[in-house]
Amino acid sequence: MAADEPGAGAGATTGSSGTATGSLAATTGNSGPRQAWVALPWLVRTAVLWSACLVVVVAGLYLLGKIAVLLAPLAIALAATIFLTALLDPVLLLLRRLRLPAAPAALLTVLLLLGILVGLGALVWNLTASQFDQLSQELTQGLERSRDFVTSSLPVTDAQLDRLVDQVREGLRGSSPDPVAGARTATEVAGSILLALVLLFFLLKDGRSMWHWVLSRLTGPNQPVVAEAGRAGWHTLGAYSRGTMLIAAIDAIGIGLALVVLRVPLALPLALITFLGGFVPIIGATVAGAVAVLVALAAQGPTTALLTLAAVIAVQQIEGNLLEPLVMKRQVRLHPAVILVAVTAGTLIAGIAGAFVSVPITAVLWRIIDTVQKHRSTPHLDGPSDLMIDARGGPGR
Template sequence: MGEDGGGRTPVVATGRTATAGPRQTWAGLPWLVRTAVTWSACLVVVVIGLWLLGKVAVLLAPLAIALAGTLFLTALLDPVLLLLRRLRVPAAPAALLTILLLLGVLVGLGVLVWNLTASQFGELSQQLDQGLARSRDFVTSTLPVSDAQLDRLVQQTRDGLSGSAPDPVGGARTAAEVAGSVLLALVLLFFLLKDGRSMWRWVLGRTTGPNRTVAAEAGRVGWRTLGSYSRGTMLIAAIDAIGIGLALVLLGVPLALPLALITFLGGFVPIIGATVAGAVAVLVALAANGPTTALLTLGAVIAVQQIEGNLLEPLIMKRQVQLHPAVILVVVTAGTLIAGIAGAFVSVPIAAVTWRVIDTVQRHREDPAPTV
């Protein structure tokens, strides 16, 4: 009996040792190693999740862009819809009138720009040729580059551009996808304007208890953020376009209205859009009127953008959609790589709304409402 008992005791001890061994080994590791392993595992999971999400977004890029654009336009046009609803206009006619107003503004603006600037394109072509000739003389006179070397470089650039010309079949497919996305966005825009609030109430009806409170608050904050971003960005872009457009008119730069329109569109892509639009304006001024006007245009662009960035944007945007410039650059770059220009337009509002929703949910978890 004692021998059997003695035989059983090591078995039990061995089992405990086998069970507690990995825990003791993990606990015996230095704190820094345990922390590094834990964070590395979490990082791997996050990277894999983001990679899968990116693959899905690429496969469904037209649909994703249409949905993002629809939400952006819905938040932008929501005050117009509410005004029509206060005037006792039914939901469906109010949504239709709001969309027709949007299309009318876009078409009218395009026709106005074309009528005012169509005659200037031929003149601009000649001025660009003169500007290129002056630039060529400047390069060959100040740099150790001969005319033959410059001609060879220009020819290589032309060959590279012609070799990378888009495939007609691929271009037709892209055009069809863009047309389909625009049509889908318009249809979705009508339904969201007409039934968006009832859809949201239906979603809230599927949640119960504290989750409903959190979902309602997160949705409210996210929608407010998207509305603030869309209307604030449009206002800031319009101010940039007016300021730079007036400077171009005063400096006698041709095609001031199209350049102002490019500045307005570039305002919807933070940091990068304004830089590209300003560069286009400076290049046109250089080609048309020479380096002095180009420098004055550069100064005007920098002044307008500094006033907008340091004074108007904090005043208009408040703290609703503040993101660090580094985050904006990463988000815009990622959106451009995934979906091109359309991705650059929608990436920042998506990131801003996502951050505000996550922050709201986290604050509710840290400080839950007291239960009665």
């Protein structure tokens, strides 16, 4: 037994040295990539890390966008519901202060919205239905004047112009929608509108209790930051929706009055197009103004078209430089470059609906991220948070 012990010790020593050698080899093998990474300049390492993070974020946003496109009717209904809820929240609070229960107050708010939309639609139709035949004739005359101007001022013959017009007509016929697809789209639109109205009622009625339920499921240090971020995001969405509606209404009134003074036909529908275009910043106002100028050119000639263009530019400059800084608060406003990128991305992902919702989504996300960063950089005391909302509160309070 005593003779065996040294052998056993030697074997153990040999095993230990083998293990140590293997560990050293593993460490040496792993240190190669690590040393190569450390040997890179810090600028390259920073660029690689930021690029990887950007790829992950863009891939996640792309997947979310694709899912939203696949569920387009549901996504549009949800976006419209949240936007209208933020817009109509002050009306609901006013009715609740009048001692109305939650359900009747929400129902009256939805009925008020429907009454305004139906009333405006009926008013526009009654005032402009008789002008469509006149506009058709004036558009024909305007096209004839434009044709004469092109053939007399540019090196283009009548035959070449007729060939170009025929090609455009053939392209329009080829891209005309299928009746079956059109019926399906109309059914989806009607279903989305109905779903949005039902969801709007329930969000107005139970939205704050839903938000309380979400906060009650959160425990620990995340509860205050979620409460503050939710409230900041809801404030931003409400301020954006009401501010955008006010600015779009001012643009529509200003341009509509200019069209009435210049005696441009269909002034009211053009003003309505301007109002709807105001919900797509920069691009929407530009397209609506271009439509107004083209109608003025076709109906009244180049002089009226130039005057209409001057009126559109004047109204938009007053709105952009004077009204928007007053109506839109600092936490809602975004840089024009950010707005253009957001609108372009939304349009590429979801078309017109994406153009409408891209900017408010960007503004809300930026406000939430900024609030979370400020909350984490500021020390907070433990205990009940003063950011928790009261019984009438919610993200919108």
